[in-house]
Amino acid sequence: MSKYDYDLFVIGAGSGGVRAARLAAALGKKVGVAEEHRAGGTCVIRGCVPKKYLVYGAEFGKAIKESAGYGWTIKSASFNWATLRDEIQTEVSRLSNIYENVLDKNGAELFKERAEFTGPHTLRLTSSGREITAKHILIATGGQPWSPDIPGINHAITSNEAFTMDDLPQRIMVIGGGYIACEFAGIFAGLGAKTTQVYRGDSLLRGFDEDVRSAVDKGQAINGIDVKFGQSPSSIKKIGGGLKVSFADGTQIATDMIMMATGRVPNTFGLGLEKAGVKMAGNGAIIVDEFSKTNKAHIYAVGDVTDRVNLTPVAIREGMAFIETVFKDNKQAYDRTDIASAVFTQPPVGSVGVSEEEARAKHRDVQVFTTDFRPMKNILSGSEHRCFMKMITAGKKQRVVGLHIVGDYAGEIIQAAAIAVKAGLTKADFDATCAVHPTLAEELVTL
Ligand code: NDP
Numbered sequence: 001m002s003k004y005d006y007d008l009f010v011i012g013a014g015s016g017g018v019r020a021a022r023l024a025a026a027l028g029k030k031v032g033v034a035e036e037h038r039a040g041g042t043c044v045i046r047g048c049v050p051k052k053y054l055v056y057g058a059e060f061g062k063a064i065k066e067s068a069g070y071g072w073t074i075k076s077a078s079f080n081w082a083t084l085r086d087e088i089q090t091e092v093s094r095l096s097n098i099y100e101n102v103l104d105k106n107g108a109e110l111f112k113e114r115a116e117f118t119g120p121h122t123l124r125l126t127s128s129g130r131e132i133t134a135k136h137i138l139i140a141t142g143g144q145p146w147s148p149d150i151p152g153i154n155h156a157i158t159s160n161e162a163f164t165m166d167d168l169p170q171r172i173m174v175i176g177g178g179y180i181a182c183e184f185a186g187i188f189a190g191l192g193a194k195t196t197q198v199y200r201g202d203s204l205l206r207g208f209d210e211d212v213r214s215a216v217d218k219g220q221a222i223n224g225i226d227v228k229f230g231q232s233p234s235s236i237k238k239i240g241g242g243l244k245v246s247f248a249d250g251t252q253i254a255t256d257m258i259m260m261a262t263g264r265v266p267n268t269f270g271l272g273l274e275k276a277g278v279k280m281a282g283n284g285a286i287i288v289d290e291f292s293k294t295n296k297a298h299i300y301a302v303g304d305v306t307d308r309v310n311l312t313p314v315a316i317r318e319g320m321a322f323i324e325t326v327f328k329d330n331k332q333a334y335d336r337t338d339i340a341s342a343v344f345t346q347p348p349v350g351s352v353g354v355s356e357e358e359a360r361a362k363h364r365d366v367q368v369f370t371t372d373f374r375p376m377k378n379i380l381s382g383s384e385h386r387c388f389m390k391m392i393t394a395g396k397k398q399r400v401v402g403l404h405i406v407g408d409y410a411g412e413i414i415q416a417a418a419i420a421v422k423a424g425l426t427k428a429d430f431d432a433t434c435a436v437h438p439t440l441a442e443e444l445v446t447l
Contacts, residue, residue, distance in 0.1 A: 009134035014041020016303035016315030017140030034115035058190025066381035117272035152236030169256035181261035209355035290333035340418035342411030350414025363394035
């Protein structure tokens with residue numbers, strides 16, 4: 001008999017936590033999971049999944065406009081926010097139930113309440129007051145939006161609230177130039193709101209390849225988004241039914257809603273980590289080693305709470321590696337090289353490997369191959385959007401170390417191309433591959 005109530009207790013039923021919990025339970029371990037909101041975490045409840053549905057919604061609007069060149073006459077088209085919002089929420093609830101069922105089916109026990117540490121092996125469930133003990137504890141509490149503390153910030157929403165807004169505002173201002181700001185500015189504009197995106201830098205998506213950034217800057221402008229660079233709000237005031245946003249240079253802009261997308265922070269506040277002796281970084285991220293182990297041998301952390309690569313599939317892989325390491329006697333560190341990702345702007349960005357700037361700093365004999373063309377579909381539709389692709393190779397053998405696409409289906413294309421990059425293939429391997437014609441992706445083998 002174990003002296004603990006659970007072999008594993010997981011805090012947080014998001015992507016990483018649920019994967020680890022279900023795998024441990026399937027191995028016959030006694031597993032408990034605590035979730036203070038709904039099972040599914042950021043990705044399912046207020047992130048990737050509902051966001052992608054909003055992107056699809058915005059794309060239908062675009063398709064209706066562009067269909068005229070293909071012979072369609074659509075006499076009247078209108079958009080109903082409440083319909084899309086409620087359909088998405090129904091689907092989110094369905095998925096959240098699937099997350100609960102998968103835990104249940106595998107024999108893991110879900111507590112729908114918050115858990116806080118009271119000691120290295122002890123947790124308190126805060127609603128019921130129940131104290132539990134666990135041999136191993138996995139922290140998978142994710143992250144949450146962060147906003148600067150400016151006067152009137154209480155009038156702003158974050159992505160958390162954007163999914164359940166009562167109405168789609170006529171005018172909206174999105175603050176930030178990262179993933180969430182760029183995606184939501186595209187969504188709001190695509191659904192018909194007059195959208196302003198305000199970014200303190202001079203080109204969106206800092207950290208991405210410079211050419212990708214400038215392609216996204218152009219894409220946002222083509223979509224009718226008024227992007228204001230070099231600006232940051234200094235205060236927000238409620239004026240009548242709307243808002244007035246002031247900037248450091250004295251400019252003021254009236255809008256109906258403001259959404260802050262100024263970054264996310266690890267969700268560790270009030271977890272009682274000091275009672276367990278778990279070390280955190282200055283921003284609240286849990287410090288872990290390559291095996292996701294904290295400074296306490298029996299406490300691990302995966303996903304956004306560790307602030308490494310904050311992406312759902314990475315959290316899942318970290319959860320799986322944790323199970324191998326702790327319960328299968330097979331130490332595994334998840335390899336974070338060449339992780340592909342997409343930014344679901346319109347058109348989207350697909351990216352894997354290093355940017356040209358990083359390649360030049362890291363590698364020898366760097367060569368760059370680009371193409372920039374008007375996709376076939378856009379000729380008849382009249383869309384001004386273009387497709388940009390960039391391949392970066394390193395060394396005499398021209399190993400592909402970076403691949404970046406801004407264009408329709410970029411997320412889909414990069415997933416397949418990432419296999420080749422991860423496998424260390426060369427430009428000659430790409431060139432030796434026969435094209436699929438006519439596609440956007442064929443450009444990758446004819447660069
Ligand atoms: P990001 O860190 O990507 O972007 C934050 C943005 O806010 C940056 O443009 C930053 O500017 C700006 N900013 C920060 N502080 C301030 C401030 N005080 N005033 C004005 N602007 C400020 O965070 P996101 O919240 O967009 O996304 C968080 C993470 O979530 C991403 O990094 C990604 O890992 C993940 N994610 C992934 C998605 C996907 O895979 N499609 C979708 C959404 C999120 P600056 O650039 O100057 O620092």
